[in-house]
Amino acid sequence: MATCNLDNCNxxxxxxxxKCILHCEKNSWxxxxxxxxxxxxxxxxxxxxxxxxxxxxxxxxxxxxxCFIFNQIIFPKMENNSQNKFxxxxxxxxxxxxxxxxxxxxxxxxxxxxxxxxxxxxxxIDKDTKFDGDVILNDAIIKGTFYFHSFNxxxxxSNFKGSLWCKRTVFDGECRINNSNLKNIYLNNAEFKSxxxxxxxxxxxxxxxxxxxxxxxxxSQSTNNRIQLDYxxxxxxxxxxxxxxxxxxxxxxxxxxxxxNFLNIQSKDNxxxxxxxxxxxxxxRIIKDSFEKQNNIIEANKYYAIEMIKREEELENExxxxxxxxxxxxxxxxxxxxxxxxxxxxxWIINFGFIGSLFDCFTKVDYVSDFITFHIPYFIGSIVMILxxxxxxxxxxxxxxxxxxxxxxxxxxxxxxxxxxYGLTDLANVINPFSIMTKGDTLNLGMLIFKVIIAYLMxxxxxxxxQNTRRK
Ligand SMILES: [Zn+2]
Numbered sequence: 208m209a210t211c212n213l214d215n216c217n218x219x220x221x222x223x224x225x226k227c228i229l230h231c232e233k234n235s236w237x238x239x240x241x242x243x244x245x246x247x248x249x250x251x252x253x254x255x256x257x258x259x260x261x262x263x264x265x266x267x268x269x270x271x272x273x274c275f276i277f278n279q280i281i282f283p284k285m286e287n288n289s290q291n292k293f294x295x296x297x298x299x300x301x302x303x304x305x306x307x308x309x310x311x312x313x314x315x316x317x318x319x320x321x322x323x324x325x326x327x328x329x330x331x332i333d334k335d336t337k338f339d340g341d342v343i344l345n346d347a348i349i350k351g352t353f354y355f356h357s358f359n360x361x362x363x364x365s366n367f368k369g370s371l372w373c374k375r376t377v378f379d380g381e382c383r384i385n386n387s388n389l390k391n392i393y394l395n396n397a398e399f400k401s402x403x404x405x406x407x408x409x410x411x412x413x414x415x416x417x418x419x420x421x422x423x424x425x426x427s428q429s430t431n432n433r434i435q436l437d438y439x440x441x442x443x444x445x446x447x448x449x450x451x452x453x454x455x456x457x458x459x460x461x462x463x464x465x466x467x468n469f470l471n472i473q474s475k476d477n478x479x480x481x482x483x484x485x486x487x488x489x490x491x492r493i494i495k496d497s498f499e500k501q502n503n504i505i506e507a508n509k510y511y512a513i514e515m516i517k518r519e520e521e522l523e524n525e526x527x528x529x530x531x532x533x534x535x536x537x538x539x540x541x542x543x544x545x546x547x548x549x550x551x552x553x554x555w556i557i558n559f560g561f562i563g564s565l566f567d568c569f570t571k572v573d574y575v576s577d578f579i580t581f582h583i584p585y586f587i588g589s590i591v592m593i594l595x596x597x598x599x600x601x602x603x604x605x606x607x608x609x610x611x612x613x614x615x616x617x618x619x620x621x622x623x624x625x626x627x628x629y630g631l632t633d634l635a636n637v638i639n640p641f642s643i644m645t646k647g648d649t650l651n652l653g654m655l656i657f658k659v660i661i662a663y664l665m666x667x668x669x670x671x672x673x674q675n676t677r678r679k
Contacts, residue, residue, distance in 0.1 A: 213279060218260065228253070228260050229280045233316060236283055243340075243368070245317055247284045258286040274307040284317035295321050303327055307351065310336045318369065321347050329353065329380060334366070341369035344376045352380040355387070370412075373397045384408065385425070394418045405429055406446070415439040426450050427468075430475055436461045444468070451475045455486035458493045467497040470506065481513065488517035508547060508674050515545035542667050549671035554611050556664045560638040561618040563657050565589055565625060592621050637661075 209220045211227035218227030226232075236250040247254055261280075268275045285295055307328040318340035321330075329351030342355075355371070370391035371384070378399045384392065385404040391412040392405075399420045405413065406425040413426075413434045423444045426434075432453035443465040453475045472494075474484045485491045495510035519540055522533040539545055543552040596617035623629055638661050 215278070228257050229264070231281065233281050233283050237316065245284065245339075247317070250283070254283045254286070257283055269305070272306065274309060275304055276309045276311060277313050279312045280314075282313065282315045282317075282319065285320045295319065295324065304330075307331065309333070312336060315339060315342075318343060323347060326350060330355075337366045339368050341372055342367070343372045345372055345374040346376065347373075348377045348379070349382075350379045353378055353382045353384075355384050378403070399424070410434070420445070432475070438462075441465060441467070447472055449473075452484045455484050456490055457486035458490040459487060461493075463493075466500060467493070468501075469494045469497055470503075481509070482516055485510075485513050485517070488514050488521060491517055512545045512547040516540065539667075542664060543671050546667060546670045546674050549668055552664050552668035552671055554615065556638055556661065556668060557615060557634075558618055559657070559660055559664065560634045561622045562593070563637045563661075564628070564633045565622055566653075589621050589625060593618065596621075 209225070210216070211218045211220055211230055212225045213227075213230050216227060216230060218229060220226060221228055221231055224231050233250075233253075236253055237245040237247045238249070239245050264277075265275065302323055303325045305327050307330075308326055309331045311333050312335040314337045316339050319338055320343040322343055322345040324347050326347070326349045330349050331352075331354045333354075367387075367389055370393060371389060372393050374393075374395045374397070376394075376397045378397070379401065381401045382399055382403040385406045385408055387408040389408065389410050392410060392414065393412075394415045396417045397415075398418070400422065402423045402425070403420060404425045406427045406429055408429045409431075410429065411432045413429075413431050415436050416438060418439045420439070420441050421443070423446070424441060425446045427446045427448040427450065430451040430453075434450075434452065434454075434456060436458065438460050439462070441461070441463040445463065445465065445467045448468050448470045450472050451474065452472065456472075472484070473481065485494070491510050491514035495507050495514055498504075498507035498510065515536070519533075519536045522529055522536055526533050542555055543549070596614055622634070626633060628634070637657075
């Protein structure tokens with residue numbers, strides 16, 4: 208009888224085929240009424256024959272104490288065992304692989320279920336192996352390394368169409384799911400006892416629940432649509448450098464005792480800013496804290512500002528209860544972006560200076576009659592102009608820098624028109640932080656409030672300058 212035309216395969220050919228039952232095409236074995244839904248009912252006998260033949264192969268590996276290499280095998284659906292569950296090799300009493308297991312250039316046409324199997328050495332799934340369904344490792348133990356990578360990162364079409372499920376899975380050795388293009392990874396109560404690498408990969412969902420990482424975890428340079436780390440524990444170093452997030456990151460329930468690196472994390476979408484990918488205040492605080500530990504003050508300040516914005520959002524929701532704190536936060540944000548933006552503080556100082564000095568021009572004291580006149584038409588005209596300038600400024604807000612210049616220039620024009628103080632002498636006097644109040648000076652309430660505002664803005668200006676150059 209003719210044998211399979213694959214190298215190193217001595218199995219008999221199937222009728223009308225030049226390949227054996229392990230290596231033959233199985234496209235006619237199933238019906239696919241919906242994409243991703245395969246019905247194998249009509250080929251039940253063939254499926255059983257396949258698994259019987261595979262057991263022969265596994266036993267031959269066992270006898271020769273060799274590495275279990277599954278080469279170019281096309282797997283149908285999993286075997287139906289006594290409990291009516293599908294699993295890989297479930298009919299074998301001994302669910303252990305004593306030696307290294309390698310899947311090389313194989314195709315799994317349905318789900319690949321490795322549940323409860325113990326791999327005493329490593330499990331290596333090479334980049335050319337294709338999975339049409341899910342890969343399930345629930346309750347499995349992998350004592351050696353686990354390689355599951357290189358799913359053609361640059362191709363839109365992944366070799367892996369389903370999800371990787373690891374429920375209560377124990378990875379004793381190194382776990383490498385890097386350089387991959389995976390749809391979903393679901394880790395639930397899993398344990399990673401050695402280094403785990405998810406770096407340089409693209410995931411749709413990376414969901415960790417109650418998962419424990421004992422050693423270093425590397426997510427760097429990966430792109431995720433959604434990453435969720437609920438009740439997950441990171442004991443050693445965790446690297447998120449250059450990770451791109453599609454949805455928000457939430458570290459509220461994440462426990463960490465080792466260092467974390469969040470350098471250069473960003474949104475997948477260039478138009479979405481950092482503040483929108485940090486879900487809440489606690490997450491911003493954890494990231495800020497990680498930078499502070501590394502003495503990276505500039506990055507820490509960035510996340511401090513986000514922490515404050517998130518606090519502001521929290522206060523926004525409890526505005527009625529905490530209105531004063533909310534107001535203080537609001538002012539803090541508008542005036543200097545929570546002490547992060549010295550130029551913003553300066554912008555407000557100059558503008559308040561203009562407005563303050565403008566009011567001075569409208570009030571003219573007639574020294575002969577000691578009568579104070581107020582130029583109402585000019586006053587109203589100027590107010591209208593200021594509002595118009597702010598309105599236009601708001602419209603062109605997208606061009607952040609231009610709109611500030613526009614507002615400043617507008618206010619300058621109104622001020623000069625009214626006061627003819629081209630050299631801005633009055634303005635300088637009004638905002639002069641070194642001016643000393645002398646005994647004879649009178650101060651009305653409006654002026655006092657104005658001075659307090661200027662003093663506050665000056666303080667914010669100084670703090671903001673200091674924040675960005677602060678060294679510990
Ligand atoms: Zn063959």
